[in-house]
Every structure is written in C-alpha cells, then in structure tokens.
Amino acid sequence: MRAIFILLVLGGWGRLPADDLAARVVILANSRQPESVRLAGFYAEKRAVPAANILALPLPETEDITWREFIDQVWQPLQDELFRRGWIEGTSSSLLDRLGRRRYAFSGNRISYLVVCRGVPLRIHNDPTLLPDQPERKIPGELNKNEAAVDSELSLLAHNTYEITAMVPNPLFANERPPTLEAELVVKVSRLDGPTWESARRLVTSALEAERTGLLGRYYADLKGPHPEGDQWLAATAKQLQELGFDGDTESTGATFDAAARFDAPVLYFGWYAGSLNGPFAREGFAFPPGAVALHIHSFSAPTLRSDSIGWGGPLVAHGVAATVGNVFEPYLGYTHRPNFLLRALSQGKNFGDAVYYALPALSWQAVAIGDPLYRPFKVPLEEQGASPYAVLRRANLLLAKAEKPAALALLRAEQRERPSLAVGLALAKHAAADAEAAAVASALGVAALLKDIRPQDWPLLREAAALLAANGARPAALQVYANLARAPAPTPEAMKAMLTEACRTADAAGDLQRSLDFARQLNELTPPAAK
Structure with a gap:
C-alpha cells in the first residue's frame, strides 16, 4: 500500500x-x-x-x-x-x-x-x-x-x-x-x-x-562548430527561434559573432565553439537584458x-x-x-x-x-507583453510566417509612429528596400539621424541604418548618421575604420567635399604610419 x-x-x-x-x-x-x-x-x-x-x-x-x-x-x-x-x-x-x-x-x-x-x-x-x-x-x-x-x-x-x-x-x-x-x-x-x-x-x-514583462529581445545563434552533430543541434535551435517569431541573427562562417556585429538585446543566445567568452560579449559595458x-x-x-x-x-x-x-x-x-x-x-x-x-x-x-x-522564461504570453519594440517585431514575424505581410507591415508602421525605435525602423527599412521603396526606407529610418547620444549597443544598428539610407538615395540623412557615429565610441577600432571608409564613399557620391575631408582626416588619424 x-x-x-x-x-x-x-x-x-x-x-x-x-x-x-x-x-x-x-x-x-x-x-x-x-x-x-x-x-x-x-x-x-x-x-x-x-x-x-x-x-x-x-x-x-x-x-x-x-x-x-x-x-x-x-x-x-x-x-x-x-x-x-x-x-x-x-x-x-x-x-x-x-x-x-x-x-x-x-x-x-x-x-x-x-x-x-x-x-x-x-x-x-x-x-x-x-x-x-x-x-x-x-x-x-x-x-x-x-x-x-x-x-x-x-x-x-x-x-x-x-x-x-x-x-x-x-x-x-x-x-x-x-x-x-x-x-x-x-x-x-x-x-x-x-x-x-x-x-x-x-x-x-x-x-x-522577465516573468513580469515577458522575454523581450532578439536571438543570436552561432551555427558552425567543429562537429556536424553539434551544427545540426544549433540549426534546429535556430529554426525553433524563428518559428517562435523572435527577430535575430545567425553566424555560420565557423567563427563566433564578430565583436562589431549587431548584438542588441540578446535575450536568447545559443552557440559554439570558443574556449572563452569573446566577440560582442566582451565589449565594454555589455549586459544581457532581463531573463x-x-x-x-x-x-x-x-x-x-x-x-x-x-x-x-x-x-x-x-x-x-x-x-x-x-x-x-x-x-x-x-x-x-x-x-x-x-x-x-x-x-x-x-x-x-x-x-x-x-x-x-x-x-x-x-x-x-x-x-x-x-524561472519560466515563457511565462508571459506574447499577447500580454505590451508595446516593447521586440515584442512588436515578434508579432510581425509571426504574421509574416503566415503570409500576412500587409498586416505585419501595418503593425510595424503603427509602432514606429507611436514609439520610434531603431530595431523596428531597421526592420521596416529592410522590407522597403526589398520592395524598392526608397522613400519608405528614409521614412522608416528618420529616427536614426536624430540620435546624438549613441549607446554602445546602438552603434552597429546605426551603421547599418546609414548604409541602408545611402543605398536608397537618402545620402544627406546617411551622412548625418555617419557624422554622429564618428563622434561615438565604436565597438572596435576596425569597425570605426570601416565605417569612416563607408562615410567617405557616401560623402563623395553626395558631392559633400567638406564631410568627405572630415571623414578622411579622422580615418587618417586612426591609420598607423606604416600602413599609410
């Protein structure tokens, strides 16, 4: 008994x-x-x-x-x-x-x-x-x-x-x-x-x-390591993350995420294969979001x-x-x-x-x-997570997965009008660029040129925003973003040099001689004499 x-x-x-x-x-x-x-x-x-x-x-x-x-x-x-x-x-x-x-x-x-x-x-x-x-x-x-x-x-x-x-x-x-x-x-x-x-x-x-607010942020999955079995696990993990609607990025070259890569709000990270913490994790001031x-x-x-x-x-x-x-x-x-x-x-x-x-x-x-x-990371359902840009992106991604693109874009546009953010702006701009809607790219990224006090986690996003603006005909806005980036600490010296090179190219294309000279001068100061 x-x-x-x-x-x-x-x-x-x-x-x-x-x-x-x-x-x-x-x-x-x-x-x-x-x-x-x-x-x-x-x-x-x-x-x-x-x-x-x-x-x-x-x-x-x-x-x-x-x-x-x-x-x-x-x-x-x-x-x-x-x-x-x-x-x-x-x-x-x-x-x-x-x-x-x-x-x-x-x-x-x-x-x-x-x-x-x-x-x-x-x-x-x-x-x-x-x-x-x-x-x-x-x-x-x-x-x-x-x-x-x-x-x-x-x-x-x-x-x-x-x-x-x-x-x-x-x-x-x-x-x-x-x-x-x-x-x-x-x-x-x-x-x-x-x-x-x-x-x-x-x-x-x-x-x-996180149990109060929900799991808010992006995913990052490092897919390539030394053994096929582990690669298969991580590929399956990335597929699950996408099916859950999370916005995110994958690294599949065999290296870990680059130190200058976009890495905002890494609420879910799965990867391999390095002996010690490196890449974006090692940036000064890096911190995970709650949960x-x-x-x-x-x-x-x-x-x-x-x-x-x-x-x-x-x-x-x-x-x-x-x-x-x-x-x-x-x-x-x-x-x-x-x-x-x-x-x-x-x-x-x-x-x-x-x-x-x-x-x-x-x-x-x-x-x-x-x-x-x-701890229950998924305790708060997505529909109860409020107006965080990352929750909105997740809802939009789930709509896109159901082939409901107009509804997804309407959701993102409404969010960007009410609470402008780089994360949502970039997502909208990428959709607009794919649809060859240059004016919509500039509209989606209007917030980018306004950011003067740049947080370290925002630097890679703003660099991506500047490149999108430049590629879609909004060179004056792109140059303003590049100028702001040039005054802010970059994730790595190499990232600053690459950004300044892009900025010089954009200024030349726009016929802005003064900005081109300013960017070139700063780039020259960062280049060791032997490399000049």
Missing part, C-alpha cells in the same frame, strides 16, 4: 503549481561562508521558499575538491540530513559501499529542486585509485574517469548506490512520457553562483523581472564560476545572464546539454529546472546548470 501511495504522489508532482514547487525547494548553503547563507535566505524570500528548507552545512570552501572530501563533507552529511528531514524516503542501514557511502534503499523523493548556493564546491577531481577493478565492465578509455561536477553527483542523492566511473544515463533526458519512479528519484539541481555574490543574486532578480538565456557549447565552459574571464559560465553570469549551463571538465559532445531540447522545453512553458534535465543525457558527469530552477 505504501509503494502505491508513493507512486500516486510522485505521478502528480509534474502538475503542481509554482507555489507548491517552491514549497518543496531545498536550498543548500555553506555555513562556513556567511554570504552563502545570506544568498540562500535571499532566494528563499524572493521565491517564497520556507526558511526551514535551507540546509546550511559546513562544507569545503574551495571550488575544486577530492572524492574523499566530497563523500565525507558534502554527499554523506547532505544525504543523511535529507533523509532525516523526510525529503528523501526509504530505508537506511549501517553498511557502507566501497567508497564509504551509506547504503540506503530509497523509495521516494519530495524535492522539487535542490538550489546550490555560491560557496558550495563546484567540481570533483579525478581519482584513479577509485576506478573499479571490473574487467567485464567495458568502458571506453576516454570515459574511464571519475572527475565530475558536484551538482551532477547530487542529482543522484535519492538513488541507491551507483558507480562513479563514467556516467549514469539520465532517465529524464528527452522523456515525453509520464515519469517513472526511477525518473522521479532524480534530484534536479541548479546553482546560484558567479564571480561575485551580487552576480549570483542577479540570477534571481533578472528571472523575476536572458544563453548556452555556449565548449568542453570546459565552466571550469570555475568565480572568474569573469575564464570559460563561459562565470563571464556570462558577470554580464547579467539569467540562466545558462556548462561543463566543469570535458564531457564529450554526446553527453552535453542539447540546445534544441533546452529551448523546446522552455518554449513549452517549462521552468529552467525541468528544461535542463530534459536536455541533458548524462548524470554523474560534467554538467552544471546556473540559474533559478523556478
């Missing part, structure tokens, strides 16, 4: 509302670091998690630990406390396995998500002395190791004894069926961590803001979360991302998060904590999820 009761309870958990999920969140903090405990309290307050659900344990204070430290100071104290409090159910014994872990027979898991706070160790180093002497267990050489992400091991807290060499298949991966008891025993872990305590707190506040979700596939994308320059995980958090995933050691491509699965789950309304496990093939391996597991 008890087993039947457990199965009935577990089977209904996936349908629980958010407040019930919050009531079953367990938060792990390091009691040796007061800020870790304060972060746990901050999250509990913001998400209405009962304070009694905070477990503050004396844990190692380094990001990297040994297996002995992990089992003795993290795994066993945490597992015993979860069992004592009734969060995981089963039968205990005094027996230990070969690694010193207590033998349990588990039958239930009441935890919706385990939130790991900054201060809890991140990764466990390989220990060859713990590799099993089992010749009959054929493990490929590259997988015959036990280095792992702490969080990935904690996913198996409610499982009976498992082998730590290589990985354990994730029963939640790409699972559309009702969850089995095995799947329900997976503890879904996500981490609030980053280079600073403030950046860790911002993971929460950014998610909450941004970003994934960059790389073998060691999260070797530390305390640095704002190493890998991708820490730097993305430092720049304000709300949710991301990474790998602490080499996972090999087939065992890392699938970006297309992650986006599919999120766009269906799932929260981050569920989506990352839907997208992840392996546990007891290298993956780490960074962000609020309760």
Whole structure:
C-alpha cells in the first residue's frame, strides 16, 4: 500500500503549481561562508521558499575538491540530513559501499529542486585509485574517469548506490512520457553562483523581472562548430527561434559573432565553439537584458564560476545572464546539454529546472546548470507583453510566417509612429528596400539621424541604418548618421575604420567635399604610419 501511495504522489508532482514547487525547494548553503547563507535566505524570500528548507552545512570552501572530501563533507552529511528531514524516503542501514557511502534503499523523493548556493564546491577531481577493478565492465578509455561536477553527483542523492566511473544515463533526458519512479528519484539541481555574490543574486532578480514583462529581445545563434552533430543541434535551435517569431541573427562562417556585429538585446543566445567568452560579449559595458538565456557549447565552459574571464559560465553570469549551463571538465559532445531540447522545453512553458534535465543525457558527469530552477522564461504570453519594440517585431514575424505581410507591415508602421525605435525602423527599412521603396526606407529610418547620444549597443544598428539610407538615395540623412557615429565610441577600432571608409564613399557620391575631408582626416588619424 505504501509503494502505491508513493507512486500516486510522485505521478502528480509534474502538475503542481509554482507555489507548491517552491514549497518543496531545498536550498543548500555553506555555513562556513556567511554570504552563502545570506544568498540562500535571499532566494528563499524572493521565491517564497520556507526558511526551514535551507540546509546550511559546513562544507569545503574551495571550488575544486577530492572524492574523499566530497563523500565525507558534502554527499554523506547532505544525504543523511535529507533523509532525516523526510525529503528523501526509504530505508537506511549501517553498511557502507566501497567508497564509504551509506547504503540506503530509497523509495521516494519530495524535492522539487535542490538550489546550490555560491560557496558550495563546484567540481570533483579525478581519482584513479577509485576506478573499479571490473574487467567485464567495458568502458571506453576516454570515459574511464571519475572527475565530475558536484551538482551532477547530487542529482543522484535519492538513488541507491551507483558507480562513479563514467556516467549514469539520465532517465529524464528527452522523456515525453509520464515519469517513472526511477525518473522521479532524480534530484534536479541548479546553482546560484558567479564571480561575485551580487552576480549570483542577479540570477534571481533578472528571472523575476522577465516573468513580469515577458522575454523581450532578439536571438543570436552561432551555427558552425567543429562537429556536424553539434551544427545540426544549433540549426534546429535556430529554426525553433524563428518559428517562435523572435527577430535575430545567425553566424555560420565557423567563427563566433564578430565583436562589431549587431548584438542588441540578446535575450536568447545559443552557440559554439570558443574556449572563452569573446566577440560582442566582451565589449565594454555589455549586459544581457532581463531573463536572458544563453548556452555556449565548449568542453570546459565552466571550469570555475568565480572568474569573469575564464570559460563561459562565470563571464556570462558577470554580464547579467539569467540562466545558462556548462561543463566543469570535458564531457564529450554526446553527453552535453542539447540546445534544441533546452529551448523546446522552455518554449513549452517549462521552468529552467525541468528544461535542463530534459536536455541533458548524462548524470554523474560534467554538467552544471546556473540559474533559478523556478524561472519560466515563457511565462508571459506574447499577447500580454505590451508595446516593447521586440515584442512588436515578434508579432510581425509571426504574421509574416503566415503570409500576412500587409498586416505585419501595418503593425510595424503603427509602432514606429507611436514609439520610434531603431530595431523596428531597421526592420521596416529592410522590407522597403526589398520592395524598392526608397522613400519608405528614409521614412522608416528618420529616427536614426536624430540620435546624438549613441549607446554602445546602438552603434552597429546605426551603421547599418546609414548604409541602408545611402543605398536608397537618402545620402544627406546617411551622412548625418555617419557624422554622429564618428563622434561615438565604436565597438572596435576596425569597425570605426570601416565605417569612416563607408562615410567617405557616401560623402563623395553626395558631392559633400567638406564631410568627405572630415571623414578622411579622422580615418587618417586612426591609420598607423606604416600602413599609410
């Protein structure tokens, strides 16, 4: 009878509302670091998690630990406390396995998500002395190791004894069926961590803001990497983004996005393959919009979360991302998060904590999820997102996908009349240029020449606007935009030189000798003597 009761309870958990999920969140903090405990309290307050659900344990204070430290100071104290409090159910014994872990027979898991706070160790180093002497267990050489992400091991807290060499298949991966008891025993872990305590707190506040306003911004997808399989995942991701109506850009040359590329409001980013954050992300002052979700596939994308320059995980958090995933050691491509699965789950309304496990093939391996597991990026329907230019662009793109171009253009024109913006103006101008409507291009981009105080994220858009104006006969307006750009900081010196070259060409075509000389003088000042 008890087993039947457990199965009935577990089977209904996936349908629980958010407040019930919050009531079953367990938060792990390091009691040796007061800020870790304060972060746990901050999250509990913001998400209405009962304070009694905070477990503050004396844990190692380094990001990297040994297996002995992990089992003795993290795994066993945490597992015993979860069992004592009734969060995981089963039968205990005094027996230990070969690694010193207590033998349990588990039958239930009441935890919706385990939130790991900054201060809890991140990764466990390989220990060859713990590799099993089992010749009959054929493990490929590259997988015959036990280095792992702490969080990935904690996913198996409610499982009976498992082998730590290589990985354990994730029963939640790409699972559309009702969850089995095995799947329900997976503890879904996500981490609030980053280079600073403030950046860790911002993971929460950014998610909450996006749940109020909706996911507002553009997508950017970097499609070309070193392996065809990953390219296919990212191509599928880009297709999903377009089907969702998001405005955006793709990079398919094999490089990452250029540092001078358009990169306004990157609320959704998926790409590969670079060792550390680069391109537009590295621009001075770059910041993600609220609720941004970003994934960059790389073998060691999260070797530390305390640095704002190493890998991708820490730097993305430092720049304000709300949710991301990474790998602490080499996972090999087939065992890392699938970006297309992650986006599919999120766009269906799932929260981050569920989506990352839907997208992840392996546990007891290298993956780490960074962000609020309760975060639902698509909580606010598009029709309720108000008058943001990016929401309007998304609505227009969905109309275009249904071959309703007149309605889409009418929507964009109305938005541009009432609330002029560069994003909508550029979209309108591109449609007008494609239809050979030069006057409409100038009308759509009238706002461009009026912008004198240029924000860094607007510089690439204004350069594109100037080129469109020049190509469609509106050279005086284009020259005014170029003049404004020449007085503003460019994303890179190369971008400034290229823009000034375009400006000189436009001034010459317009017969504006003075402007041509001004642009040429500035370009000459930027060119090293040896290159002249």
